[in-house]
Amino acid sequence: MKGQSRHLLLVMFLVVLSMHSTAIAQQYTYAPTNPGCNGQWINGDCWDITYPDPSCTVSNSYPPGASTCHTEIIINDDLSRLTSISFPGNTDIYINDGASLTFGNNVTIDDDKTMNVVFEEPMSTLTIGGNLTVNDQATFSLTGDTDRLPSDPTSNFSNIGNVKIDGTGTIAIDANAGMDIEGNLDIHTPSNNSADFALIDVDGIFNTTSIIVRGNSHLVFEVAENSTVIASEPEGTLEMNGNSSMTFIGDYNEPGGDEDGDSIVEVGGNIDTNGSGALITADDATIYTCYEFPSGISTEEFREGQFFEGECSILPVIWLDFSAEFDPTTGYAKLHWSTAKEWESSHFEIERVHASLDSFQIVGQLTAKGWSDQPSSYSYYDKIDTFLIDKLHYRIKQVDFDETHTYTKVIALTIPINAKNTWTAYPNPSTGQLFLLRPKHFSGTIQEISVRLYSPATSNEIGHLKLPAQQIIPIYSLMSKAPLGLLILEINWDDKTEHIKILHQ
DSSP: OHHHHHHHHHHHHHHHHHHHHSOOSEEEEEOTTSTTOOSBTTOGGGEEEEOSOTTSOOOOSSTTOOTTSOEEEEEOSOEEEOSOEEEOSOEEEEEOTTOEEEESSOEEEOTTOEEEEEEOSTTOEEEEEEEEEEOTTOEEEEEOOTTOOTTSOOOOEEEEEEEEEESSOEEEEOTTOEEEEEEEEEEEOOOSOTTSOEEEEESSEEEEEEEEEOTTOEEEEEEOTTOEEEESOTTSEEEEETTOEEEEEOSTTSTTOOSSOOEEEEEOSEEEEESSOEEEEEESEEEEESSOOOTTEEEEEETTOEEETTOOOOOSEEEEEEEEEEETTTTEEEEEEEEEEESSEEEEEEEEESSOTTOOEEEEEEEOOSSBSSOEEEEEEEEOOSSOOSEEEEEEEEEETTSOEEEOOOEEEEOOHHHHSOOEEESSSBSSOOEEEOOSSOOTTOOEEEEEEEOTTTOOEEEEEEEEOOSEEEOHHHHTTOOSEEEEEEEEETTEEEEEEEEEO
16 A cells, blocks of 8 residues: 555646746736726736746636646635536646635636636635535645644634545645634545545644545555554544554655654544445555444554554644733733643643753743633733843643643743833932832842933033842932933943943932
8 A cells, every 4th residue: 555655746846846947827916906806806907917838728817727728826815706616627736925725615626627726825814614525536635834843833724614535636745734624524536446445644733623534435645654644532532434444654665764653543443334344444544543443344454554543632622823022111021822622621831940940930821711612722921030141041831631732832931122221310400319210020139239320511520339139229319420411321231331321300
């Protein structure tokens, strides 16, 4: 089976390579500010259109173009289409600038055609409210933001109502993208030959509520070691009908891969069969199921592949993003994170560390949604202590109901310079008394400061002092020597200097 799937991917690669070597016949750029544009996909005024290959006949004034043409669609702003749409030609869709493209109904990719969706910026998304149908030998691929670091959460998602692969179609998800199917993944490849299979190649995130493999149909998952594959959620079903097969293949045949069974698949839903002769294979992959296989489904293990039946290991959450920002006007750090899905999620613990990364402390806690099949967002405001240096590190600990837990990545938060090192002189204007108020965010390791008072008109120094770096510092002894008018107070500490204008009345 592995060799067969590799052969199919090679054929796919040659097809895609051939497609990209052909000139793009039609290029559409969504331009919502064009005169006459009403924000509708089907309005020709909303598109800037070029025809790089004039030999291809143009059948309309808006995407997707003629069936024989290779079409490129560029989306730089949020856009929706409410009605169903078919893509009869090879199509590349680029979603930029954090934009969201929403198809409110069904999307169909015709036989032998390819749709490549490329997310070129973080937070760009694709939503298909109805069914995505990938027909025989067609391909639907997702490519995420290439600037994403491996430690960053995936933010480029395709959220789809249901997916049907009709024939030997392919879905490919790269390491920077994710697909979330709200309903069913339906596989219909009627053939007595297991070489005729639908393929789902996952390097990123794949999640579906349920899977249905029809009778005499065959499905192959190729699962990278660092991917997340949830082949049915706890409230869903994995249904294998008569003489069907499902094969999970690890990365042993990939460059740098090995036969270690470290490609992980989670099966959270109930496992059912209608008929007999169904087969599930773990080939260099480890499969965790929340339920045991019924008698009508047999299993096979190859190359360190293994099954753990009834040992539910499904991830309690799928993380989307995690960020932090500091508000110098309030002294609070705002932490924001979101999840795509949650199962049995109890709460989140907010953890912070000042200097080293081995001594995180819990600074707050928020209750989780528990169970949710929709994206959920959370925010927490952390009051920053007075004696902080210039950088904090945060992470979020997610705890589920049985007290198992996962962590987000660790993110650094830098306190802005103008929030750390702003001294306050008061009262100002001054009639003789003057105090310095230490910055709110000031290192407790600094014991002493020096101050110098001088006239900007003559640059003559009026006096200078070395003083303890306490919270409120009296400096009116310098003011007793100062002339009336505008003065400059210079503060020096820790190789830093700040100047404050003082009006002496």
